[in-house]
Amino acid sequence: MEQQHVLHRFFCSCPLSCSSISSRPISLFSHKGLLPLLALFLLLGVFLPWTRSPLIPFPNRGSSFPSNWRDYSLSQAAKFAAKNGTLIVYTVSYPFLPFLNNWLISVSIQKHQDKVLVIAEDYATLYKVNEKWPGHAVLIPPALDSKTPQNYGSQGFFKFTSRRPKHLLEILELGYSVMYNDVDMVWLQDPFTYLEGSHDVYFTDDRTEIKPLNHSHELPNGWLNICSCTIFLRPTNGSKLLMKKWIDELRVGSRANKGNDQPGFNRALRKTAHQVDVYLLPQEAFPTGGLYFRNKTWVRETKGKHVIVHNNFIKGFNNKMKRFHQFGLWLVDDHALESPLGKLE
Numbered sequence: 502m503e504q505q506h507v508l509h510r511f512f513c514s515c516p517l518s519c520s521s522i523s524s525r526p527i528s529l530f531s532h533k534g535l536l537p538l539l540a541l542f543l544l545l546g547v548f549l550p551w552t553r554s555p556l557i558p559f560p561n562r563g564s565s566f567p568s569n570w571r572d573y574s575l576s577q578a579a580k581f582a583a584k585n586g587t588l589i590v591y592t593v594s595y596p597f598l599p600f601l602n603n604w605l606i607s608v609s610i611q612k613h614q615d616k617v618l619v620i621a622e623d624y625a626t627l628y629k630v631n632e633k634w635p636g637h638a639v640l641i642p643p644a645l646d647s648k649t650p651q652n653y654g655s656q657g658f659f660k661f662t663s664r665r666p667k668h669l670l671e672i673l674e675l676g677y678s679v680m681y682n683d684v685d686m687v688w689l690q691d692p693f694t695y696l697e698g699s700h701d702v703y704f705t706d707d708r709t710e711i712k713p714l715n716h717s718h719e720l721p722n723g724w725l726n727i728c729s730c731t732i733f734l735r736p737t738n739g740s741k742l743l744m745k746k747w748i749d750e751l752r753v754g755s756r757a758n759k760g761n762d763q764p765g766f767n768r769a770l771r772k773t774a775h776q777v778d779v780y781l782l783p784q785e786a787f788p789t790g791g792l793y794f795r796n797k798t799w800v801r802e803t804k805g806k807h808v809i810v811h812n813n814f815i816k817g818f819n820n821k822m823k824r825f826h827q828f829g830l831w832l833v834d835d836h837a838l839e840s841p842l843g844k845l846e
């Protein structure tokens with residue numbers, strides 16, 4: 502860990518953060534009269550075998566990664582990406598790569614990018630992400646056709662979303678905590694500080710009615726519309742049970758779901774209510790797009806409290822992108838360098 506920090510500091514180009522370089526390795530080398538560059542190579546030579554810094558193009562390529570990303574398994578990928586037993590998972594198909602980059606920039610600004618694992622829905626995405634950012638993408642077969650964007654409500658979208666609880670369950674079975682995010686989200690603050698207590702599962706409400714700031718964190722009564730977009734799960738029996746129930750509900754209700762996994766998630770929540778310890782995240786921090794993008798007054802009143810914004814309650818790739826632009830949430834143009842993927846042409 503220490504070595505990795507030293508390396509990061511050597512590589513970093515920003516003078517401000519470089520001013521914090523620990524003096525030990527510097528003085529060690531300068532006393533011996535070596536050029537800084539030589540010192541850097543020495544450091545690389547000494548520490549390369551033990552580091553997996555993303556700044557080194559192919560760290561441990563031979564031992565850590567398979568020769569073809571096709572053979573990179575979920576358990577290998579999870580082991581590589583997880584930090585402190587936790588993963589952040591984002592599922593994406595090729596047409597949505599700009600949204601991945603936008604989201605990833607916002608995650609990087611909160612310094613959580615290291616534990617991101619992208620579940621690629623097609624081989625083009627798998628190769629592209631791993632080319633730019635080795636090890637952070639995995640494909641769990643079967644792959645989808647990569648040509649068309651899977652819009653909400655389409656049959657393709659259903660196949661896409663029905664796999665979500667299966668992937669999450671697999672990750673839980675491997676023993677990791679997991680934060681899942683939908684494709685059309687952006688972080689404004691660090692969500693991890695909101696995961697209070699040690700509940701099995703944390704989620705957000707997709708209903709647009711305004712709640713008091715002190716609203717309850719229990720499963721709401723009455724008609725339920727919990728979002729399947731931001732979910733945090735600990736690897737407990739309760740959350741595994743919920744994922745299994747969700748899979749069952751999608752199987753029996755696939756026609757009624759019309760390509761949306763959310764009703765199944767809500768039925769599963771209702772049916773497991775007494776067996777799973779749940780936590781409803783605060784509305785002002787995790788607002789539905791139906792509130793955030795539609796009520797300026799509310800947004801003003803809750804200014805500074807928003808943590809993750811969800812660009813839902815709107816259909817279509819172009820409309821979502823346009824709305825992100827309009828609200829100053831399209832970070833790709835100005836912050837591409839802050840993404841581990843860099844600029845995607």
Ligand SMILES: *[C@@H]1O[C@H](CO)[C@@H](O)[C@H](O)[C@H]1NC(C)=O
Nearest residue numbers: 584585586587678693699735
């Ligand atoms: C690591 O995980 C534990 C348990 O989930 C948590 O309490 C702790 O704050 C985490 N540490 C860091 C550095 O994130």
Ligand SMILES: *[C@@H]1O[C@H](CO)[C@@H](O)[C@H](O)[C@H]1NC(C)=O
Nearest residue numbers: 712713714715716717718719
């Ligand atoms: C929220 O605050 C109001 C007014 O202070 C109070 O009447 C209500 O019981 C509180 N609700 C919860 C869930 O604590």
Ligand SMILES: *[C@@H]1O[C@H](CO)[C@@H](O)[C@H](O)[C@H]1NC(C)=O
Nearest residue numbers: 736737738739740741742776
């Ligand atoms: C979770 O389930 C496993 C397998 O069914 C069981 O052995 C274990 O005791 C359970 N743990 C808790 C905390 O209930």
Ligand SMILES: *[C@@H]1O[C@H](CO)[C@@H](O)[C@H](O)[C@H]1NC(C)=O
Nearest residue numbers: 709711796797798799800802
């Ligand atoms: C918008 O938000 C304000 C402030 O919270 C609230 O009073 C108003 O009822 C909301 N408007 C709608 C249409 O929900």
